[in-house]
Amino acid sequence: MLVAGVGILAAFVILAFMAPYAAPYDPIFQDGTARLMAPSPAHPFGTDNFGRDVLSRVVWGARIDLQMAVIGVVFPFLIGTVVGTLAGFFGGWVDVMFMRIIDVVLAFPFLVLMLSIISILGPGLSSFYIAMALVGWVSYARLIRAQILVLKTQDFAVAAASLGFSRTRIMFRHLLPNALAGSLVFVMSDAVLVLLSGASISYLGLGVQPPLAEWGVMVAEAQGFMTQAWWITLFPGLAIVVLAFGFSLTGDALADLMGVRE
Amino acid sequence: MIRNWTKAALLGLALSTTAVAYAEAQGVLTIGRREDGTTFDPIATAQNIDFWVLSNVFDVLVRVDNKGEALVPGIAKSWDISPDGLTYTFLLRPAKFSDGTDLTAADVAYSLTRIRDNELSLWSDSYKIIKDMQTPDANTLVITLSGPSAPFLSTLAMPGASIVSKAAMEAMGEEAFAEMPVGSGAFMVDEWRRGDRVILKKNPNYWDADKVSLDGVEWRSIPDDNTRMLAVQAGELDAAIYVPFSRVDELKMDANLSVVADPSTREDHLLLNHSHPGLDNAKVREAIDYAIDKKAIVEAVTFNLGEIANSYIPKGALYHSDDNGARGFDPEKAKALLAEANVGPLSLTYLVDAGDQTAEQIAILVQQQLAAVGITVTLQKVDPSQTWDMLISGDYDMGVNYWTNDILDPDQKTTFVLGHDVNNNYMTNYKNDVVKDMVAAARLEMDPTKRAVLYAEIQKQAKSDVHWIDLYYSPFISVTRKGVENFGQNPLGRFWLEQTTKNY
Numbered sequence: 001m002l003v004a005g006v007g008i009l010a011a012f013v014i015l016a017f018m019a020p021y022a023a024p025y026d027p028i029f030q031d032g033t034a035r036l037m038a039p040s041p042a043h044p045f046g047t048d049n050f051g052r053d054v055l056s057r058v059v060w061g062a063r064i065d066l067q068m069a070v071i072g073v074v075f076p077f078l079i080g081t082v083v084g085t086l087a088g089f090f091g092g093w094v095d096v097m098f099m100r101i102i103d104v105v106l107a108f109p110f111l112v113l114m115l116s117i118i119s120i121l122g123p124g125l126s127s128f129y130i131a132m133a134l135v136g137w138v139s140y141a142r143l144i145r146a147q148i149l150v151l152k153t154q155d156f157a158v159a160a161a162s163l164g165f166s167r168t169r170i171m172f173r174h175l176l177p178n179a180l181a182g183s184l185v186f187v188m189s190d191a192v193l194v195l196l197s198g199a200s201i202s203y204l205g206l207g208v209q210p211p212l213a214e215w216g217v218m219v220a221e222a223q224g225f226m227t228q229a230w231w232i233t234l235f236p237g238l239a240i241v242v243l244a245f246g247f248s249l250t251g252d253a254l255a256d257l258m259g260v261r262e
Numbered sequence: 263m264i265r266n267w268t269k270a271a272l273l274g275l276a277l278s279t280t281a282v283a284y285a286e287a288q289g290v291l292t293i294g295r296r297e298d299g300t301t302f303d304p305i306a307t308a309q310n311i312d313f314w315v316l317s318n319v320f321d322v323l324v325r326v327d328n329k330g331e332a333l334v335p336g337i338a339k340s341w342d343i344s345p346d347g348l349t350y351t352f353l354l355r356p357a358k359f360s361d362g363t364d365l366t367a368a369d370v371a372y373s374l375t376r377i378r379d380n381e382l383s384l385w386s387d388s389y390k391i392i393k394d395m396q397t398p399d400a401n402t403l404v405i406t407l408s409g410p411s412a413p414f415l416s417t418l419a420m421p422g423a424s425i426v427s428k429a430a431m432e433a434m435g436e437e438a439f440a441e442m443p444v445g446s447g448a449f450m451v452d453e454w455r456r457g458d459r460v461i462l463k464k465n466p467n468y469w470d471a472d473k474v475s476l477d478g479v480e481w482r483s484i485p486d487d488n489t490r491m492l493a494v495q496a497g498e499l500d501a502a503i504y505v506p507f508s509r510v511d512e513l514k515m516d517a518n519l520s521v522v523a524d525p526s527t528r529e530d531h532l533l534l535n536h537s538h539p540g541l542d543n544a545k546v547r548e549a550i551d552y553a554i555d556k557k558a559i560v561e562a563v564t565f566n567l568g569e570i571a572n573s574y575i576p577k578g579a580l581y582h583s584d585d586n587g588a589r590g591f592d593p594e595k596a597k598a599l600l601a602e603a604n605v606g607p608l609s610l611t612y613l614v615d616a617g618d619q620t621a622e623q624i625a626i627l628v629q630q631q632l633a634a635v636g637i638t639v640t641l642q643k644v645d646p647s648q649t650w651d652m653l654i655s656g657d658y659d660m661g662v663n664y665w666t667n668d669i670l671d672p673d674q675k676t677t678f679v680l681g682h683d684v685n686n687n688y689m690t691n692y693k694n695d696v697v698k699d700m701v702a703a704a705r706l707e708m709d710p711t712k713r714a715v716l717y718a719e720i721q722k723q724a725k726s727d728v729h730w731i732d733l734y735y736s737p738f739i740s741v742t743r744k745g746v747e748n749f750g751q752n753p754l755g756r757f758w759l760e761q762t763t764k765n766y
Contacts, residue, residue, distance in 0.1 A: 030630050032558050049508070050562060050626060123616075123643055205616035205643045210626050224487060224619050228512050 005249030016062040023056035046231035057213035072194035075133035080140020088148025147179030181258040188251025289477025294502035298483040303440035304424035305383040313421040320424030320445035330753030347410035358467040360450035367397035372428040413671035448760035475763040501742040523737040527667035532731040537691040545603035547728035553596035568736035581717035609638040613661035616643040692729040
């Protein structure tokens with residue numbers, strides 16, 4: 001499972017890096033003479049309503065979608081980890097304060113909160129990343145906090161404290177490495193969620209702006225042509241599914257490997 | 263024996279129920295559209311979605327014919343205009359409102375006073391020219407104008423000038439009337455399920471009720487284009503409007519359907535904000551006009567169902583002029599003009615209604631075409647509820663928009679677009695006092711030949727100034743089940759449902 005998952009992810013990463021060489025055409029070049037062409041040797045995934053090559057757009061789209069999945073996860077992960085560690089370790093008013101903030105964020109449905117933040121900041125990828133960082137950290141914070149709460153009463157932590165180590169050292173050198181396994185697995189399934197919300201946000205016209213190729217945007221733009229030109233929606237849709245599948249498989253395998261499931 | 267009787271009785275029962283269902287379904291025409299209307303108060307709206315439904319609930323003094331070429335009698339059987347062009351005398355036909363009361367000249371005078379003076383009215387300015395109205399008897403209305411006005415008669419055919427029942431309006435109050443109006447049109451409102459559908463039934467008191475074949479009309483809101491088309495294909499709807507251009511060929515192949523393309527006055531254009539640096543330079547605007555390949559837009563967006571627009575007055579409309587110096591597609595010339603203008607690298611924002619597929623497609627094409635001559639265009643997708651405010655406050659460089667004429671005469675659009683109206687010439691901030699004076703003169707000129715000359719000159723000058731960029735004209739496209747006959751709309755958008763029949 002790990003091999004399959006990592007294999008899929010690696011394939012997409014390579015594709016993204018090699019996009020200028022792997023894509024047969026310029027992804028934003030409009031060929032007025034080749035609109036809505038069905039898949040053929042010249043255009044293996046067909047062309048869209050502007051005469052743009054769908055294969056090239058899917059390939060270039062990998063860059064943006066992978067970037068979305070990575071940046072959309074890294075910031076929530078970092079913020080959540082720090083907050084969760086502090087809250088779990090110190091307890092008391094620090095814990096209460098962070099937990100109430102988390103309650104407030106969780107009180108709103110995820111997409112509603114994302115959409116309102118993005119509509120305040122204006123459409124675009126950077127707004128999406130900011131919104132993701134503001135909303136996504138809560139799950140990580142809760143995961144880490146729970147782990148730290150358990151770990152800090154265990155013998156090795158008590159021993160470290162009695163040896164006179166600083167609190168920072170205990171938190172980040174002794175407790176955190178032991179608490180991370182769960183979050184690392186969660187990162188993988190969260191990447192799927194981020195990928196899908198990025199695609200949905202772009203689908204709603206609030207994420208990646210045209211003419212850039214992004215899978216969600218491609219699906220949205222092609223929606224009106226679904227009945228006569230299925231290929232414009234199918235291939236970017238498939239790309240989303242396969243990449244999401246890759247993240248899930250990797251997450252699953254990591255969970256087994258790290259024994260998180262017990 | 264007995265068994266057979268039961269069988270026969272059951273069969274008879276089954277037959278009779280299907281027969282009933284058949285008869286009931288026969289006369290009601292269901293039409294799918296994108297969104298629900300907002301009001302039935304004729305003066306309080308400027309939207310097609312409202313006008314297109316309320317013009318079958320109300321009648322107007324004079325109507326525009328089905329081809330959109332001439333004014334024909336509506337509630338006014340005939341009219342007479344004094345030689346000085348100041349006094350209009352209308353002779354009304356005997357007619358009743360849907361509640362059975364008589365329609366009199368007083369109702370007409372009341373309705374026209376409302377659109378002129380009522381604070382709900384969005385159209386006051388067009389009717390300020392009415393100085394006085396007299397009703398010598400119940401069937402005669404005399405209107406006196408404060409000055410001659412060539413477009414006046416056609417403004418009386420505007421759906422906003424629909425005749426409402428004075429008694430009903432006063433008894434119900436304006437708010438209740440806007441929900442359940444009393445008019446004299448071929449149909450009356452039976453039920454309005456807000457956001458879902460408007461159910462109209464035949465008005466038995468309509469003056470020409472004998473000729474109306476349909477028992478009713480149901481306007482259903484189905485926002486998604488694909489879903490709406492599927493509903494007609496599946497037979498859940500008898501007709502649907504707003505057929506996407508991309509679906510026409512496919513729908514034409516369906517043996518159960520007919521695709522109707524009616525000539526329209528719709529014109530799609532690109533607004534340019536003349537007050538912004540760069541765009542204040544006529545050479546830059548000219549360069550943009552040369553750089554945009556309208557033929558490519560007609561092909562990619564309208565699937566060749568539209569045609570290139572060369573003037574703000576749509577082809578086929580009154581006083582349209584072909585000879586106005588429209589520019590072809592010439593990217594080299596565009597580059598030369600930009601170099602001549604010497605404004606440095608241009609970067610413009612382009613306002614797009616989020617979710618509007620057609621507008622988005624045009625934007626992506628224009629972005630690419632302008633990039634080819636060195637102009638960077640950033641698309642700014644904004645929720646449709648905000649775009650209008652942004653346009654009005656001048657918070658944009660360019661953006662696509664469309665206009666369908668509300669009246670037969672070009673004066674209304676010309677005034678809005680070039681006549682320095684309160685809206686900064688339709689949000690463009692275009693300024694040319696010579697054109698402004700010609701617009702005013704054309705309004706007063708009663709001689710059609712002289713008016714034609716004036717309008718030709720206006721179109722030439724506006725084109726030479728690039729007040730905006732004309733993109734394409736497109737027809738109204740609807741689809742019906744086979745067996746629905748005579749379904750369609752005139753170039754101003756009015757559906758002639760009083761003539762529509764459904765034969766299944």
